[in-house]
Amino acid sequence: MMASVNRPTIMVTNDDGIDASGLRSLVRVLVSSGRYNVQVCAPNSEKSAVSHSITCRHPLAARRVNIEGATAFAVVGTPADCTSLGISKALFPSVADLVISGINKGSNCGYDIVYSGTVAGAREAFFNGLPSISISYDWVESISSVQDFTLAAEASLPIIGSVLSETEKSSYPRNCFLNIDLPTDVANQKGYKLTKQGRSTNQVRWEPMTSDMHGGQMSSTMTTTLSQEHLQFKRIRGADYHDADRQSLKEGFITVTPLDGLSPANVECETFFRDWLLNVA
Template sequence: MTSVDRPTVMVTNDDGIDAAGLQSLVRVLVSSGRYNVQVCAPDAERSAVSHSITWRHPLAARRVNVEGAIAFAVAGTPADCTSLGISKALFPSVADLVISGINMGSNCGYNIVYSGTVAGAREAFFNGVPSISISYDWVGGISSVQDYTLAAEACLPIIGSILSEIKKSSYPRNCFLNVDLPTDVANHKGYKLTKQGRSTNQVGWEPMTSDMHGRQMLSTMATTMSQEHLLFKRVRGAQVDDADRRSLKEGFITVMPLDALSPANVECETFFKDWLPKVA
C-alpha cells in the first residue's frame, strides 16, 4: 500500500509529545505500515486541563523528530493541538482519524470531564472528524513502559475497523470513542461496550506552610508568600467506582461512545418540568 492509498491518523495527547504512551502508539501505528501518521501534541504535560483552549495569544509550534511521522510540538492544550492539527494550517490535509493518547492513567466516570486526553478527541468530534481517546490504567510498581506498546497493539483492531467504516461512509458521526485498557493489558479479557459512570477520585485538601515541600514551590511564589496567603495541596482519597470502571478493573478493554452534550437524567428533567411553572 502506497502512502497515497493509506489513511491518515493524527495523534495528540495531554501528557506531552515526549510521553511514553504517545511515543509507543506512534511506533505501533508506523510499524504497521497501514497509516500516514501525523503528530500534533503539547510540548509539555497538560494533564487535567479538560477542554480549555488558548484564545488571547498566538500558539508556538515547532517541528520535532518522531520517527516515521510528521510531528509538531505545540505550546498549547490538547484541544488546541487537535484544532490546529485538523485546520490545514499545519498539515496539508485533514486526518481521517484523530487519536488522543495513550494516557498514563484511566479515564472513566466523572474523570472524563477533567481529562485533557478525552478533550483532544472531543475537539476533533466538534469539527466533524472521527476520533478516539485511549487511556491505560497505569499502576505504579506494577505497570511498565512496555505496557503502552501492548495497549497500542490491542487497539489496532479498533483503529483499523473504524477507518474501514469511515472509508465505506458507514461510521457514525454523532459520537466519539473513549477506550480504556486494563492494568494487566497482556491478559485482557477482550472488548466490552460501556457507558459513562459516576466514578471519581474523592479529593480532599490539606493546609501547608510556606516551608513545607519548599523544594516543590516556585521561587516566585515563595518570595511573595506572606501571612495573608493560605497554601493548600490536593490529597487524593478513595476511588468511588461505577460500572465502567469495574469492567476495566475486571480486565476488559472498555469502549465507550461519548457525545459532546451531557443531558440530565429523566428524573431531573421530570422534577424541573413540574418545578419551573411554580417559580413564577
Template sequence: MDGVAGRSSHQRPTVLVTNDDGIDAPGLRALVRALVSADRYRVRVCAPDSEKSAVSHSITWRHPIAVKQVDVSGAEAFAVSGTPADCTSLGISNAIFSSVPDLVLSGINKGSNCGYHTVYSGTVAGAREAFFNGVPSVSMSYDCIAFEDYTLAAEACLPIIGAILDKIRNHSYPNGSFLNVDLPTDIANHKGYKLTEQGRSFFVMGWRLVSSETQGGQMLSTMTMDKDVAELPDMDASTMSAEHRLFKREVRKSLVDDNDMDHQSLQEGYITVTPLGGLSPAEKEFQAFFKDWLPSLSARPCSSAL
C-alpha cells in the same frame, strides 16, 4: 464525515495523534511506534509541548500559541504550547498539515479515564474536539501502575483503530459519537473488548496545606513545580502568612457505583469501549422535576425587591 473540507485523499489513511501528557510522554510515543510499525497509515502528531493533564476542554483564546516541528520517527510532528483541544483543533485545521486526518487518536494516557473523570480529562477532550469538528476520534487511556511499558497497550489498540478506519473508508462509520477506550492494568492478559456505558465513578478530592522551599525570599514551588513541596498534615493555616500558603490537591476517597459499566469492566480486565457525545443531558426524572418547578418561580417576588 467524508464531507469535511480538505479530508485526506492519500491512499493510506491519515491518523493524527495527540495527548495531554505531552509530546514526549511514553504513551504517545508507543502509540506512534505501533502505528508506524503497522506500515498502514500516514502518521501525524500534534501534541502539547509539556504536560497538560486534567485541563479538560480548555482552549487558548486571547493569546497566540507557539508551534515547533519536532523529530518523531516515522511521523510528521509538532509540539504546541496550548492545550490538547488546541492541538487537535490546529492539527485538523489545514494550518500546519496539508489535509484533514481521517482519524484522531488522543493518548495513550497514563491512568484510566472512566466515569466522571472524563469531564476533567485533557485526553478525552483531545478526541471530543475532533468530534465537534466532524472528524472521527478515539481517546485511549491505560490503567497503568508507575512507569509501565506502553508497547502492549499500543498494540492492543491497533485492531480497533484498523476497524474504525475500514468503516470510514467504506463510508459506514457513524458520526454521532466518539469513543473512549480504557486499557486494563494487566494488558497482557486482557479479556478482550467490551462495549460499556459511562458510569459515575469519581475521586472525592481534598486540599492539604504544604510548605515550600524558598530561596532569596522567593517561593520556588508552583502548581507545576511540586518536586520541592513537602506535605505538612498538621500545619495550622491560621499561623501562616496568607501570601505564602500553598495548598495541594489529594484524593480523599473514591466513589464507585457497583453498576458503573466502564470502571467495573475495566477492573475485571476488559478493554472498555465507551461511546461518548458532546452533550450532557440530565436524566428524565430531573427534567420532569424542573419542568414542574420552573413555572412556580413566576409567583415568587424578585430577590431585588425584597
C-alpha cells in the same frame, strides 16, 4: 516524510505532552504497522486535567519535532488547541481521517472524563465532524511499566482499523466518539467491553503545605505554619468509586465507551424541572 496516498492518515495528540511514553508508544506501533500515515500535533509540555480549555488571547507557537515515521509538531497550547490546529490545514497539508488522543498515563472513566485533556483532544475532533478516539491506560505506580503502553497500543489496533474501515464505507456513526480505557494488567486483558460513562469520581481532600522543601517536594502538615496571605494546599486523591465503565476496567476489560459532546441531564431531572419551572413562573 513522504505520505502514501493509499493509506489513511491518523493524527495523534495527547495531554501528557509530546515526549510522553504513551504517545511515543502509540505512534511507534501505528508507524510499525505500515498501514497509516501518521501526523502528531501535541502539547509541548504536560497539560493533564485541563479539560477542554482553549487558547483565545494569544497566538499558538509550534515547532517541528523529530519522531521517526511521523510528521510531528509540538505546540504551546492545550490538547483541544492541538487538535484544532492539526485538523485545520494550517499545519498539515491534509486533514486526518481519524484523530487519536493518548495513550494517557492513567484511566479516564466516570466523571474524570470531564477533567480529562486526553478526552478533550478527541472531543474537539468530534466537534469538527471527524472520527476520533481517546485512549487511556490504567497506570498504577510500582506495577505498571513503560512497555505496557506498547501493549495497550497493540491491543487498540483492531478498534482503530475497524473505525477507519467503517468510516471509508460511510457506515461509521458521526454523532459520537469513543473513549477507550485499557486495564493495568493489559497483557492479560479480558477483551473489549462496551460500557457507559459512569458517575464515579475520586474522593479528594486538600492538605496544607509548609514552605519547607525536602528533596524538591514541599512537606505537609495538618497545621499550616504559613502566613494567612500565603497558604498553600496539595490535592490528595483518595479511593475511586467503581461503577459502569470503571468497574469493568478494574475487572480487566478494555472498556469502549461511546461519548457525546454534551452531557444532558437524565430523564428524572428533566421531569422534575419541567414541573418545577411551571411553579416558578
